[in-house]
Amino acid sequence: MGNRIRGVLAPVITPFNQKGEVDIRRLVTHCHWLRKYGVGLAILGTNSEANSLSLAERLNLMEALFETDIERKAFMPGTGACDLPTAVALTRAATCAGCAGVLTLPPFYYKGVSDEGLYAFYSELIEQVGEESLRVYLYHIPQVAQVNISIGLIERLLKAYPQQIAGIKDSSGDWHYTQTLLNSFKGEQFDVFPGSERFLLAGLREGAAGCISATANINPAAIIELYTHWQTKSAERLQVKLNEVRDIFEQFPMIPALKTTIAHWSQDSQWRAVRPPFLPLQAKDRQSLLNYLSKVGFNIQDVS
Amino acid sequence: MGNRIRGVLAPVITPFNQKGEVDIRRLVTHCHWLRKYGVGLAILGTNSEANSLSLAERLNLMEALFETDIERKAFMPGTGACDLPTAVALTRAATCAGCAGVLTLPPFYYKGVSDEGLYAFYSELIEQVGEESLRVYLYHIPQVAQVNISIGLIERLLKAYPQQIAGIKDSSGDWHYTQTLLNSFKGEQFDVFPGSERFLLAGLREGAAGCISATANINPAAIIELYTHWQTKSAERLQVKLNEVRDIFEQFPMIPALKTTIAHWSQDSQWRAVRPPFLPLQAKDRQSLLNYLSKVGFNIQDVS
Numbered sequence: 001m002g003n004r005i006r007g008v009l010a011p012v013i014t015p016f017n018q019k020g021e022v023d024i025r026r027l028v029t030h031c032h033w034l035r036k037y038g039v040g041l042a043i044l045g046t047n048s049e050a051n052s053l054s055l056a057e058r059l060n061l062m063e064a065l066f067e068t069d070i071e072r073k074a075f076m077p078g079t080g081a082c083d084l085p086t087a088v089a090l091t092r093a094a095t096c097a098g099c100a101g102v103l104t105l106p107p108f109y110y111k112g113v114s115d116e117g118l119y120a121f122y123s124e125l126i127e128q129v130g131e132e133s134l135r136v137y138l139y140h141i142p143q144v145a146q147v148n149i150s151i152g153l154i155e156r157l158l159k160a161y162p163q164q165i166a167g168i169k170d171s172s173g174d175w176h177y178t179q180t181l182l183n184s185f186k187g188e189q190f191d192v193f194p195g196s197e198r199f200l201l202a203g204l205r206e207g208a209a210g211c212i213s214a215t216a217n218i219n220p221a222a223i224i225e226l227y228t229h230w231q232t233k234s235a236e237r238l239q240v241k242l243n244e245v246r247d248i249f250e251q252f253p254m255i256p257a258l259k260t261t262i263a264h265w266s267q268d269s270q271w272r273a274v275r276p277p278f279l280p281l282q283a284k285d286r287q288s289l290l291n292y293l294s295k296v297g298f299n300i301q302d303v304s
Numbered sequence: 305m306g307n308r309i310r311g312v313l314a315p316v317i318t319p320f321n322q323k324g325e326v327d328i329r330r331l332v333t334h335c336h337w338l339r340k341y342g343v344g345l346a347i348l349g350t351n352s353e354a355n356s357l358s359l360a361e362r363l364n365l366m367e368a369l370f371e372t373d374i375e376r377k378a379f380m381p382g383t384g385a386c387d388l389p390t391a392v393a394l395t396r397a398a399t400c401a402g403c404a405g406v407l408t409l410p411p412f413y414y415k416g417v418s419d420e421g422l423y424a425f426y427s428e429l430i431e432q433v434g435e436e437s438l439r440v441y442l443y444h445i446p447q448v449a450q451v452n453i454s455i456g457l458i459e460r461l462l463k464a465y466p467q468q469i470a471g472i473k474d475s476s477g478d479w480h481y482t483q484t485l486l487n488s489f490k491g492e493q494f495d496v497f498p499g500s501e502r503f504l505l506a507g508l509r510e511g512a513a514g515c516i517s518a519t520a521n522i523n524p525a526a527i528i529e530l531y532t533h534w535q536t537k538s539a540e541r542l543q544v545k546l547n548e549v550r551d552i553f554e555q556f557p558m559i560p561a562l563k564t565t566i567a568h569w570s571q572d573s574q575w576r577a578v579r580p581p582f583l584p585l586q587a588k589d590r591q592s593l594l595n596y597l598s599k600v601g602f603n604i605q606d607v608s
Contacts, residue, residue: 082356084579111447117582
């Protein structure tokens, strides 16, 4: 448990070059910037547009980042897929490289599937990867995947694979479910990461391991500050400040809004590129977003 | 329009061998059996567990079938994916092989995306494949994909790509939507296939091109009979008979039930294998299914 990853992680947004390809140079720069603040790198997540990348692109992206000087233990790549062979290939690549863990969606095409079927998927994944060092973080994001990670499923997986099933990211936005997770697995080696810094303080107070949040891509310093000082008097004030920024981003399509923000402060409009089914924010929305951010005094000084 | 595919197609179920790999031998046998009745081959569809296969497995499956004596114009492979590079690779392979068309899901991971974003996806797909002979059948299956193909999206795509946008499979199970599609595009070169033989007679009467239905995997003769004789006096009776069988299958998880049926009549239990998140039917459910089928006099004499 001591060497398990904790803290604030960003589902790292993925830049594209003018040809629409993954832009490794910009990605490495962004990762270095996040690491300066101590933010962990949940690359290939939902906000990374990972499911808009092919398997080959995802493997190449990981390989390129693993060739940099960034420590492998800072990474928690997304490795979920609808099909097992793809999930196995991604999970094996991340695990063999020495990543802290993997964040793994349930198979999300078919709906209304049984917990037993989901158990079979994760079980096969763990068996086929077959690495002692594998640490799986289950990924509960029902509003997107439309497939739930239930308490019963976690119990069953934990019993069978107490070493490999390391925790969960709860992106439901439902604090009641996060609390249920925290209470149900108290005392077990099962780490709960809320999927938004909105629940960071409340989560830490009830034993959460940190958070994995889209807006850590653009607001890393302030989120890390609360993570570091959550037991101080200023914690409530810091949480309110974080929520102000979070509120703004939740008024826009998240991925284009994050990219607009990085593009603006790095003065690099290529950062605005997204893949279908997303579209870049239109000029009017870009201006609204930046106006709102300016009103709450939001700024990024050193993004490049 | 004259050379467009019409009639009854099956989303061909995918057999797995004891190692869990795609079993080409059994697949070819099943395809030959379906072709005897004149059923078209919508391989790699929802009921084919296509989204439980990797890109490499899907390409290999197509290649193996294209090496057989089955005419290429009988195929309408599923080529949808959440990411464009995968959808492009599958669509190009099917198109260059001379398939009748491709059946293409919208990108289905992200929810609540705009029609403009979906338009961008399909537009990029068509442009990147860049084949004059490409015929795209849009795939509307909102209860699974949770992403809709709207009338407005179709209008826009048809206007931009009148040759390439060939039709739609409507698996909503909502006859009202099927009717809306039939009426909206009457007189245009846009073929509507209901996703169930339950709507075959009503569909044909309003101009549908046929149907693409899971149960065509196990009831091909009777469905083809209605397709051939829909303008005769016996049509209503044939439709009632089809519905009896369809009703039974809708009481079970469809894919395991179809495989159980083929396994039973071919006396080949390996056909029962499915991939997670599905599980084979348990013995009790297998018995119920076969009892129900026996009660309505269902039989397959010649499946091998």
